[in-house]
Amino acid sequence: TVRQLLSHTSGLSIVQGNSNQTDVTTDRDALKRRVVYLATITPARAPGEVWDYSNANYQLLSRVVEVLSATEFGDYVESQILKPLGMNDSRMIDWEHGPDDAAPHRPWFWTKVQFDGRGTGRGSLGQGGVMASARDMATYLNMMMNGENDILTADSKAEMMQPASSISPSYGLGWFIAPERGLVFHSGANPGFEAFASMRPDQKKGFIILANGGSGFGFGETGYLRRGAAVLALGGQDERRPGWMMKAAFLLIVALPLFCLLGAWRSWKRRASIKAKGRGIAHSRIWMPLLAAVGFAYVLLIFLPGSFGVNIQTATFFQPDLGLLLILSAIGIAIWAAIHS
Template identity: 30%
Template sequence: MAFLPSSLLKIILVLFLFTSFSYLPENSASAEEDIEAKIEKAIKDYLEDYQVPGASVAIVHNNKLFFSKSWGVTGEIKEEVTEQTPFTIGSISKSLTGMAIMKLADNGTIRLDAGIQEYLPWLKLNNGKASEITVERLLAQTSGFSTYDGLALSDKELTGSKAIKHQAKKLAKVELTAAPGEKHQYSNANFLILGAMIEELTGMSYAEYMEQQIFKPLGMKYAAADKEGAYEKGYLRGYQSWFGFPVKSSVAYDNAGAPYGYITSSSADMIQFVKLLSGKGPDHFISDKTLDLFKTPQVQTGEDRYYGLGIRISNPDTPKEMIWHSGSTPDSHAEVFYIPGTSWGGVILTNKNHILEEDGLY
């Protein structure tokens, strides 16, 4: 799993330039058509230059769909991509896992300041620091688990309903590389533990909980969080890059990776999550207070960049504020974003990946 924000953020900046003109006259249909044409050209140029087989992009403004288009094909049988086509969304899965935890906090099932052993008594660390790792520190990625620790357990192509717990138990032998709460270290390990916690607290599999408490209430009809559900809802593998050329992916779905990187979702689904980020989600899904906490910066990760409780925030409390997350798997890239100052948001899904090609997205 990629652990740095993908360069698809640069396409977001292109979209931002074209869609930040919220002062356009209401009847300026020709101006809107011009914006749509420029957006489409920017995306098509990238897809052609880097031979990306399939993509789906959707943009909303003031909670209304402004732009939605899909290109190309996906999967070994080369099905046409539509707005309903599920892609693996990579680390955007962390944002959905984070939202699942926030819902449990909202209804009193979990406390963010509780140590992880309160909910996972079987997870004991060699150095005895488990009691200092709180739920909140897992969400903000300040637990002390390193990036490497997470990557070492990632992309193992595991199946079965016990895959998440099986992998989480392996963390008992890991030595923390920082004291809990000391610093931000982006790690899949944090969200693997949170996935196990969801299962422990609800008595449901992670996939079942996400389906019943996140996907269905938000209207994410094509989203899934395990291999069986993903393929039932139309997911097909993407493509890996071989000297720039797309080749059918050899990487299988990893059930243990769902909480941090293997949720599948369509652009139509992800627009529902964007609406939630904008505060326009379904009534009674989550309280405004808890949603605001989810999006509140917890730790600085770069210049004008912060991490919340499973979401990224750039330029907080300014007109340029953006709430977002990126995601990569061996055969996909994804971005989701919302810009509060202009009420624009969107999602970009693509089905080919190679780290050496990401600069092309600039």
């Protein structure tokens, strides 16, 4: 149902929602094609069974808006939301850099580098297609908390900021909620950009922070800065910096390609002695390295990205350093297996 899509209880998973993030096509039929594709996949769970954040939900919803309004989704948002609210420094992503637009930066090991590519396609406008100033986003948060009937009814706004169902106690309709702390919030990211919005509706206080730098893994993590700034503005629990374990994990991933290539080099040096052991161990000599390489590649290219809710293509799109390391490690273990067998 529409409500299940709004509350992320449709059964579509986070990985299914992130699998098409690298589709950056911008023609007017891009969203229609995206939804035609989504109609061919089977949701990971039955609708209404579990809560699982999935961008696919809002891709489907944006197409619903297009069909019912007979208006392209981006045009609809600009004419029905941005302009009526006076968000004059905001627009839907149009893939043309203006003179006042911030340049995006993606993580690259211990620093960040400017990203000159296209960060999203027209099929993703419903999940993250708004370009806005912090001042305009403050206007939007004020609308959500003003208790008035304007672009939405006051009752609709209140319902958006309440638990959507018993299986969605910490999510309403488009907003995360922490009722015990009186907080309503949401974060968002495109390659090279991240944002965080937080409100205390009972106090009529809101906070928005926008950054033209994406978080990295380990040394490049910046999410705690945005959340920490919100804590300073609105109160709440202190944000902790990323621990040494995350940094150590990143350093291990950095070292993985070197370990794999070192193993391949040692196997190459010992290839004569390995073959001299005779045919009696040919089976294990050939199949064991192959099975080890396949298992290791699965962990690197499927399991690890999946634990973050993405596939390897999306991981590389948002964090090119991490994606490159995982791919190089998989190549290195394949070279080792080929030499060793």
